[in-house]
Amino acid sequence: MTDLRSFIPPYILHRIVAHGSEHQRSSAMSTLAHVRTLRHTPGPPVRPAAAAILPATSKRGQVQRSVHDAQGKMLLPGMPVRLEGQAPSGDPAVDEAYDALGASYDFFWTVLGRDSIDDKGFALIGSVHYGQDYENAFWNGSQMVFGDGDGEIFQRFTRSLDVVGHELTHGVVESEAGLVYADQSGAMNESLSDVFGVLTKQYLLGHTADQADWLIGADLLTPRIKGVGLRSMAHPGTAYDDPLLGKDPQPDHMRKFVITQEDNGGVHINSGIPNRAFYLAAKALGGFAWETAGLIWYDALCDKRLSHETSFSAFAKLTVEHARRRFSANEARVVQRGWSQVGVETTQEAP
Ligand SMILES: [Zn+2]
Structure with missing residues (x-):
């Protein structure tokens, strides 16, 4: 059992392993096996090391994003490909993640007056192209991670804005209320x-x-x-x-x-x-x-x-x-x- 905050629940992956085609089964199995190896340490969000590449800002209400390309590997955060203020990269996963992180930040700031995850301008780091056909998105306690899906059942996880908002909110809930994930x-x-x-x-x-x-x-x-x-x-x-x-x-x-x-x-x-x-x-x-x-x-x-x-x-x-x-x-x-x-x-x- 893992308490990692992942988007796709294990029972869906188990169904795919039991009933899917060979390609679908192998994507679901490797996602499941990987999710099991991850342990999420409960506690307030930890500032990601990758945040160091962003310029420091002391002004409230200023989003700080960086999107990284894991290039099909399972190493985080991967290559930085679009930092705050940079032009679109042309890679839909990168640009969707960048825009969705921005829209989520904007919602929390404009509507709720909250300056990011910890209300102290926590840098928003997102990694895309994580793993091969990885069928999930997750918050690991310091950043957000998005798989590409297998293309047959799930499409890339940056497509739905609410998925990005969902993962970011896990950080907010942890920072604010620390609700036990069970x-x-x-x-x-x-x-x-x-x-x-x-x-x-x-x-x-x-x-x-x-x-x-x-x-x-x-x-x-x-x-x-x-x-x-x-x-x-x-x-x-x-x-x-x-x-x-x-x-x-x-x-x-x-x-x-x-x-x-x-x-x-x-x-x-x-x-x-x-x-x-x-x-x-x-x-x-x-x-x-x-x-x-x-x-x-x-x-x-x-x-x-x-x-x-x-x-x-x-x-x-x-x-x-x-x-x-x-x-x-x-x-x-x-x-x-x-x-x-x-x-x-x-x-x-x-x-
Ligand atoms: Zn969740």
């Missing part, structure tokens, strides 16, 4: 990455809660796979249903909560429950989700009372409290209703 606190950790990943996308596209697709990884699957993305926050459990990948296993209600040893206690599975609570609250509040539910969830994430081993219900109570504090009793009721519709009770009564 069981309910792990699923809450995963859900927060989906929430701020999807909000980054909605913010860039200018989509209201009604216009948004609420999908995570919508641009990752190739047309051969029967599915619309990796996860649906609106309707967990419906993102894909495919002979190779199987059916999306996410529950949309506490009564379907999955008890499993796999996937750190189902962190990518049970995250469907808080994901849907967020979606329901955002839809009911209306308008741009980052101006309403997004701020409430961010307040709860930054609340020092949030335990490292939070339950869904403890997190939910904080959101109800912050909804009232930041907005009014009406918003608090809406948020409470969102949680209650997925079976998470917030004993704190909204008036």
Whole structure:
């Protein structure tokens, strides 16, 4: 078992190993074997050594990016190919990573007033072309890493902005709340990455809660796979249903909560429950989700009372409290209703 924050959960790779073609199986097997060798040390993000190549800046609100090419090897960070302010490289993976890191930074700074991962201008390092047909993206505690996918099931992982936002949010959550990556606190950790990943996308596209697709990884699957993305926050459990990948296993209600040893206690599975609570609250509040539910969830994430081993219900109570504090009793009721519709009770009564 690994607690590395990787995007593609192990149960999907196991399905490909069991049912894929020879090429698909070998890509999935080497990705799985590699992910097992990685250990992510819990704790606040560690400044990457590669940040040294970026000019120092003391000004808040200034993104510092560098994108590296791992050139098909599994050594990090790889060759620096596009530093902050440099022109597009012409390599789509490099330029997508650069733009997505910029869009994610911009979302956190403009909407939430947060200066990068640690709120102190943490340099954003991304490595692309990691490994051969590598079927994953991950945050390793100091930088983001993106594989190319096998081209048959998964396309390159820089294609979906929300995937980049998701990985960056893992850094934010670690820096802010240190949520333990197992069981309910792990699923809450995963859900927060989906929430701020999807909000980054909605913010860039200018989509209201009604216009948004609420999908995570919508641009990752190739047309051969029967599915619309990796996860649906609106309707967990419906993102894909495919002979190779199987059916999306996410529950949309506490009564379907999955008890499993796999996937750190189902962190990518049970995250469907808080994901849907967020979606329901955002839809009911209306308008741009980052101006309403997004701020409430961010307040709860930054609340020092949030335990490292939070339950869904403890997190939910904080959101109800912050909804009232930041907005009014009406918003608090809406948020409470969102949680209650997925079976998470917030004993704190909204008036
Ligand atoms: Zn994740």
